[in-house]
Structures are given as C-alpha cells and as structure tokens.
Amino acid sequence: MSHNIYVYILVMAGVTYLIRMLPLVLFRREITSPFVKSFLYYVPYACLAAMTFPAILFSTSSVISAVVGFAVALIAAYKEKSLLTVALCACAAVFVAERILEIVA
Numbered sequence: 001m002s003h004n005i006y007v008y009i010l011v012m013a014g015v016t017y018l019i020r021m022l023p024l025v026l027f028r029r030e031i032t033s034p035f036v037k038s039f040l041y042y043v044p045y046a047c048l049a050a051m052t053f054p055a056i057l058f059s060t061s062s063v064i065s066a067v068v069g070f071a072v073a074l075i076a077a078y079k080e081k082s083l084l085t086v087a088l089c090a091c092a093a094v095f096v097a098e099r100i101l102e103i104v105a
Helices: 005-026 034-057 063-078 083-104
Strands: none
Touching (some): 063 083
C-alpha cells in the first residue's frame, strides 16, 4: 500500500479551505439573532477551556499539585493580578505542593 504524502497534504488543505470558506459563503447577511451572536461570542473561550483544562490536570507528576496550582491561579486571576504574576504564583504553588507530596509519600 503506497502512501503519498502529497495526497494527504492536498486533502488537508482542501478541508482547511472548506472550513474557513463555508461560513463566508453560507452567511452573507449580518447575523441578527442575539442567541447566535452570544453563542459565537463564547465559542473561542469554551474551546480554549476545553483544550487547556485537561492539560492543566496532567501537566505535573500529581493531579493534586496540578489542582493546587490551578486553584492558586484562579485566586490570583480573580484578584486581577497580571498574567505573569498569575503564572508565577501557580508555578510556585505547584513547586511547593510537589515538595510536600514528596515528603508525605
């Protein structure tokens, strides 16, 4: 069975092109429905959350330390800290949690 990489690339290019062009072709008028507008507004946030949340839980050696880091990040973000501060606080919390888990285990 011969696998031609150029056929795969061509098919994927076609699929990508269709995904990007079909909404432009199908929806020529402005979307006036408030429900559809609000749905489309929140789609990027939902996709980002769906992609990052599993990665957060399995990025450390223990789910417990990942949850601790996530909780600290949520608290820092809720207090409107900068992105760098949130990331550093989460990393520090994960580091401390990992060390505590090493001592306990």
